[in-house]
Amino acid sequence: MTNSRVQTAITRDKNVKRSGATQVHGLCSTTIGLAPTLTEPHTKLTTDSMPKVEEIEGKRSLRGRPDSGIAVSTSSSSYTSSETPKEADDLDEAISSSSEMQEKVISVRAEEHTNLKSLVAAITKGFISERHKAHAIYCWLVNQDLQYFAKLNKKSGSPAGKLRNLAEKKISHATLYIDLAKIAGLKCEKIDGYVKNKDYYPGNAIESPKFQHSWVAVSIDGHYCFVDPQMGASGEKFVMDHYFVTSPDELVFSHFPKDKKWSLMNHSVTLEEFQGVVKTWPAMFKFQIKPLSMKSVIRTLDGRLSITVLLQNVAINPQLEYAGPGPIIDQDTLEEKIDHEIRDEDNAETYHVTLPQEGTYYFTAYAHVLADGIDIPVFQYRIEYKDEFL
Numbered sequence: 001m002t003n004s005r006v007q008t009a010i011t012r013d014k015n016v017k018r019s020g021a022t023q024v025h026g027l028c029s030t031t032i033g034l035a036p037t038l039t040e041p042h043t044k045l046t047t048d049s050m051p052k053v054e055e056i057e058g059k060r061s062l063r064g065r066p067d068s069g070i071a072v073s074t075s076s077s078s079y080t081s082s083e084t085p086k087e088a089d090d091l092d093e094a095i096s097s098s099s100e101m102q103e104k105v106i107s108v109r110a111e112e113h114t115n116l117k118s119l120v121a122a123i124t125k126g127f128i129s130e131r132h133k134a135h136a137i138y139c140w141l142v143n144q145d146l147q148y149f150a151k152l153n154k155k156s157g158s159p160a161g162k163l164r165n166l167a168e169k170k171i172s173h174a175t176l177y178i179d180l181a182k183i184a185g186l187k188c189e190k191i192d193g194y195v196k197n198k199d200y201y202p203g204n205a206i207e208s209p210k211f212q213h214s215w216v217a218v219s220i221d222g223h224y225c226f227v228d229p230q231m232g233a234s235g236e237k238f239v240m241d242h243y244f245v246t247s248p249d250e251l252v253f254s255h256f257p258k259d260k261k262w263s264l265m266n267h268s269v270t271l272e273e274f275q276g277v278v279k280t281w282p283a284m285f286k287f288q289i290k291p292l293s294m295k296s297v298i299r300t301l302d303g304r305l306s307i308t309v310l311l312q313n314v315a316i317n318p319q320l321e322y323a324g325p326g327p328i329i330d331q332d333t334l335e336e337k338i339d340h341e342i343r344d345e346d347n348a349e350t351y352h353v354t355l356p357q358e359g360t361y362y363f364t365a366y367a368h369v370l371a372d373g374i375d376i377p378v379f380q381y382r383i384e385y386k387d388e389f390l
Helices: 090-096 099-106 116-123 130-142 146-150 159-167 173-183 237-242 271-275 331-335
Strands: 016-019 052-056 059-063 188-195 212-220 223-227 244-246 255-257 297-300 304-310 315-324 338-343 348-354 359-369 374-385
Touching (some): 116 173, 130 173, 130 212, 146 159, 173 212
Parallel strands (some): 297 374
Antiparallel strands (some): 052 059, 188 212, 223 244, 304 348
16 A cells, blocks of 8 residues: 655644644654664553553653553653663674674675575674674675575575575575574574564454464573564665564564464463554654554444544654445545644644545555655554444
8 A cells, every 4th residue: 555645844733623634743764773772571461441641751651552452661762661681782782783884794795605604604704792693694684685586596505595595485584594593603483473464454364374474583692582584674774673673562563473472471462462453564663653542443333533643753644545345435535534633732643534435444644754755654444434323
């Protein structure tokens, strides 16, 4: 699903409500480090309590999420409720975020090596810590051009042959990452499960072959951490960043392990709860966008509903799509059905939606990056409009 609408920055007034207008909070493109902070897992299930916006040391935070069954951090700086280990290696972190070191890793060419051991030695040369080695291998793998290797005629056991097998889907990103990481002396486990990928829509049953997926748990300084090189290999930097050492609190929205021990949380989420949570993208965590309702499907009897989002320093561009079963509704008509209300005192925006006819709709929120002029998907609801009284 794409969004062709152009976002325009305009002056804001408090408590503004405009029909069919998109207003922005002046998002500036920001840079985040290549490797997120290594954290300890801590997520729990809660009841459907109403959210409260609280002021904590000058920062607003959301305490509790209605309807989701999943509690996340109350910190306004991160969704994760975990703490950074005090023994974190500052030098290693600095090296991990160094553009020069990243370029050095990416420049290692698979064709110049006859075996994986030689390749790994080149990728991890000069790196000492487990985190740094794990990161170097991840960075190298997600930046490989698989279309290029699909055309090469190399032995299947060679590095280039392995990448050709990956391009032909004979092996997975997770499998290749584990092979490389183990040569580097890292302990890894492959996790099988399901993922809300680009083909997944809210309300779909997740137990389908097209949603089957594998990712990795790599041991770093005695703690298992999530790495998903397949999801990270999208070409977008902040997506690549998100899927290296992803917090369990964040991965729980998109990944469901068949073995519940690999949730790495105190309380694992059931399959029903996982399917019942709104579809999210990494941008939701990067830009700290917090929809108040986390239910994947919203139902309405009269075609009217309101969607509220907490956010700061970010422009949201909503899009409504009609999926049937009635006649096609053009995008301009649907665009006019969204009234946009801003409440500065709450750092909240509400989208009042009036649906033109019964059927299934998809509401997708996009973050608009002014500097790059692009819209990035954040979260998506499925809306079911059926007047049961007619």
